[in-house]
Amino acid sequence: MNHKTIKLLRLSYLRGPNLWTYRPAMEALIDIGDLEDCPSNTLPGFYERLTAWLPGLVEHHCGVGERGGFLLRLREGTWPGHIMEHVALELQNLAGMQTGFGKARSTEVRGVYKVVIRTRQEEVGCQALLDARDLVMAAIEDTPFDVAAAVRGLKALIDRHALGPSTASIVDAASQRQIPAIRLTTGNLVQLGYGSKQRRIWTAETDKTSAIAESISRDKDLTKRLLAACGVPIPQGQVVTSPAEAWEVAQDIGLPVVVKPSDANHGRGVSLDLSTQAAVEAAYALADAEGSDVIVERFIPGQEHRLLVVGNRVVAAARGEQACITGDGRSTVMALIEAQINTDPRRGEEEEYPLDTIRLPENSLVMLELSRQGLTPDSVPAAGQVVLVQRTGVMTHDITDEVHPEVAEMAALAARVVGLDIAGIDLVATDIAQPLEAQGGAIVEVNAGPGLLMHLKPAVGQPRPVGEAIVEHLFGPRDNGRIPVVGITGTQGTTPVALLLGAVMHRAGLATGVACSDGLYVQMQRIDCSQPSDWEAGQRTLMNRCVDAAVLENSPRSILDDGLSYDRCQVGVVTDVPLPSGLQDHHILDRDQMRTVLRTQVDVVLPQGCAVLNADDAVCAGLAELCDGDVIFYSQADRHDLQAAHCDAGRRFLLVQQAQVVLWRNHTATPLLDLTHPAVADLLQHHLPLSALLAAVGAALALDLPPPLVRAGVETAAPFFAHA
Template sequence: MADRTIKILRITPLRGPNVWTYRPALEALVDIGDLEDAPSNTIPGLYERLSAWLPTLAEHRCSIGEPGGFLRRVREGTWPAHIMEHVTLELQNLIGQRTGFGKARETSTRGVYKVVVRSREEEVTRACLHAARDLLMAAIDDTPFDVAGTVARLHELADARCLGPSTASIVDAAAERGIPALRLNDGNLVQLGHGANQRRVWTAETDRTGAIAEGISRDKDLTKRLLQSCGVPVPEGQVVASPDEAWEAAQDIGLPVVVKPSDGNHGRGVSIELGTEEEVKAAFGVADAEGSAVIVERYVRGDEHRLLVVGGKLVAATRGDSLWIEGDGDSTVRQLIDAQINSDPRRGEAEEFPLEPLVLEREPATRLLLARQGLEGEAIPAAGRRVLIQRNGNMVNDVTDRVHPEVAASVALAARIVGLDIAGIDLVAEDISRPLEAQGGAIVEVNAGPSLLMHLKPVTGQPRPVGQAIVEHLFPEGDAGRIPVIGIAGTRGTTMVARLLGRLIQLSGKTLGMACRDGLYFGQRQVQDGNCSPWKSARRVLLNRSVKVAIFENDGADILAEGLTYDRCQVGVVTHLDRAESLAAFDVREPEQVYNVFRTQVDVVLPGGAAVLNADDPLVARMAGLCDGEVIFYAAREDNPAVAAHLAQGGRAVVLRAGQMALLRGDRTEARISASCGSAAVTIEDMLATVAVAWALDLPDYLVQTGIVTFDADALPANAERTLNVRAG
């Protein structure tokens, strides 16, 4: 019986640079069974169903290199694994996970393919991959498939699992600067940079946001008193404990007044322009339900504004709009809200929407405002009657370019007074282009962790690069948050090079983090025994705030199974390319395949870094042309042809010459280091590679010589010594 079923045999998350791409990806091993004999042009209606269900596939270029290229391949004939790749990519695009990278490649087993797609969030991409398989099978079998429902389900998963838009804007801005980002939890806590040079952000809060400052901002009465004492215009007001006290305070301050919670947010529980005892007392109950205390303060005439201050500078400003509905004589207030307000495509529950739906049950302040107009949710306003639904909280209009310099200075001062490095300043003014004092305007709140979405997606005006402003605040120009990362790869000799180099780094006085086959090390302390080169263990090095230099040993199987732990490195070392037996499980057997695996280490060398390559191995030497940075060869023979050609072009190399390691640049010998080590387990190749890395890192010659001579393999854990001796043999 024919087997026309697509089976996903295995999914491998590649969390770092890998054999396919610099970025995280999912690699699926897919068996298409007897569909290997059924290219797409032999399946009646497949092209029509695919193009009808996913019309945006028309934008895919595929290998043809122009829009429509992929669908042309489907019409002319291609295989299900290739189609599954493109459907997965398109499902990700439809839910906002924009990506265009994918591959489908045959394996040595007939009908089995590796399907690879870029992955921004592992669980979401995995779900898209399975959904793509199901959609494709339905298209092949000519059975119904709920595309809209599937996309909605995947969209919901992405909303739950992916970074929120505010945090994503910061991460994207960091990527543009070449600053690495590591997600630290399932929410929006992200590390930017590595080791000792890292910073952390949590939405719009950073590791510079003080707990005391955040506490002050939550206490709106305390915030107002501090601002007032420094000359910042604020509305007079007081904290009250009961409806009666609220009315007394309102009379003392002078009507109309505002009643609001002392520690609320998003405008919840705020009632504005109250002029009667009944209104003030009713508003007390609304505010009391939203916060721990209630404030009555002077009503300031004008529009509400939100100004974003980052690092003492104004970077964005928005103005709010009031919400109104218009009666038609037939519909209730609730129905009119749904038809005239919630129908706005900019409103939604997910974080990506700049505006939230208005639900009366969740808005006691709106219900109070309706009551003041003699209405409630089921009332039917007369045709043509305009009803005010919400006065504040709808920050939709960008006005950054209109802010008066004195207003900008006032909000920057307010942020400094509270102590916030990032602050959302709420103020009320009739004209933001005039000084506050001249128009009776005032700052009404200072908020920690402000939303950035209103500035990223204003309804009117231009979006503002607020993520970029936060990154520039954390990382001055020229600072990429990186520490020197040394990656060591190859089929043998890598552990000894890592340990010997680790010895030199420790002697230099810099705090070392090292993940290798012998364990995980911070400084001279082993914190985990055994093979710690896999991604999960090695990642701990980059998270450690004390680490100033990192060393990673990379086995070929680790690269194939998980990808590299780091995105880029200062120095990338490749020792040997042989003994591919251990990679057979990944369908890697031939020398050229081994080359493609280990070139990953050279591909990620930074432009200002160096690749240290074994010139005595022809395949390794061939990698020189792949490096974005400098190449330093090492060789046991001074007359190595690759070395000679490299030196003739002014390059650097470390070679063995008369019992010494000579550091050569062009036609000059810059230093000589004795090829004598304190451990017999260390080979001359190990020493040459280590000296070349030390040279790339500008370590002093005397330190390198001392470190090699005094290196003692007996100081390694017992299991490490056995491993090293086996490899030396």
């Protein structure tokens, strides 16, 4: 039966490096049916409808390599799978998740294609492909499609599932330094680095952030007492327990005053510049609803500032802005807020906006501010009357370069006194470019887990690299958070290779994690034999803070289903590249396609790393040209055709000569292992083939383990195979 439609046969999320890209991606298997006979240049009006809906497609270079390249392909004629790829990428870009990589490839089945797009979030990539299919079909059939609604839906998914902008800035900064990241929850808890070298962040808190310090920062009264004891200027204040006491203390301190909760953040429940009993008592109710205690303190005249301290230095600073409206004699306060404040493109409901939309009557602080001026949301201010709507909690202007060195030093001292490694220091000063004491300025709060968005996207001024500052705080200049990772793939002997290499590394004193088809091992003790997926097993190993090195087995199917569980590796082992078997559902049918799958392991070897390849398999040996690092060949023969050229290049070659494993380098032979040694002979007879032994020895040498230690590790490895 004829059908002109696009069927989605399968959607898969590739969570790590895969045969398409180093990054996570969505792969769709689609069937375009009779549309195989309908390239884009044969569909009347298709080009015009598609480009009218998505004018940004002009920026897609496609294979042409220049602006407008994809549109050229559209005019010349291309197929729906390729078009879906570009539409899905553009929809993600419009939603604020910038991506550029995509592929569309035909299979051996007529009309069936693989469409792949880079995505930073599974739910977003999946929906983008679904929307792309519907949009392309609407353009083909000349039916309506609501692009704006699709983009709103993707934005909602980003807001719900993706890392927040503060956390994302830190992860991106780590990525720039080649520091790997693992998201530990669906929220913002992220691991940077692997195994014992890892650090953890939770938005702007780190595993260096003291729980005691965080508790101190939540207690504003205790914080002030500690700061005052260390000579940090603070406003005079006192904890109160009732509206009447709040007014009494306000008079003792001297009006005007500030009323705020003792343990709230982000300006919630904070009322400033209060001079009347009614205002103080109303502010008490607002503060009491937010925190356990209420503080009344002296009002410091000046402007609000937020200084971000990371690792005992100020890395960014922002100044607050008051939000005001001007009456026209006709419009209500509510209407003026909508017209003069909420239309600001910097304001919005989502976290990505530096300023919040003001909603009445939900915003109790704004309602209190209006009541102090004798106004309600329905009042009509006179023409030219300026009405203060919001006086606190709106940090908009970057002023990092204006901060006086003494002010920066005082802010860093405040963070140290509380004990926070990352802190948001709130201070009030008339002029941030002058010392605080001379102008009567003061530090009013020290906050743990400070928001970073005001510094990443200031409404006015220059964005600051606060993510980079936090990464520098966590990792030294030469520290990339990596442990030695060995990845092993192929179809022959990969599990014995993993176990033997783990035994050798254990003998070398490394706390080694091994994830293979036989289970999960830590220090060669099996801790789980449930056989989770290769990806899950690898992730669990890399999340273990006890692990100093990792050996991870990856089957061809796991690479196709999930991708690799690590971004890069120190050593990549490929045991063979055979004809594929059992991979028909992925349309992997010949040896060239199998090579494309298994080359993934070689592609991720670090430039300072090494690939270990079976020279007895010509296709496997051919992967050497793809490696960014060094290459060690191994062969069961006593000589090999590739040996001379490989050794001429200063590289290593393992051969079996006169019952010895011999290392050739620079045409010099070094015997490594006697295969007639009883322990080695027993290992070969009962536990693993010779090719697996050679691969494990090659990987150990690639890790720069000394040959005597490698020999000792192999000769004592048999007990670790007892329950394998």
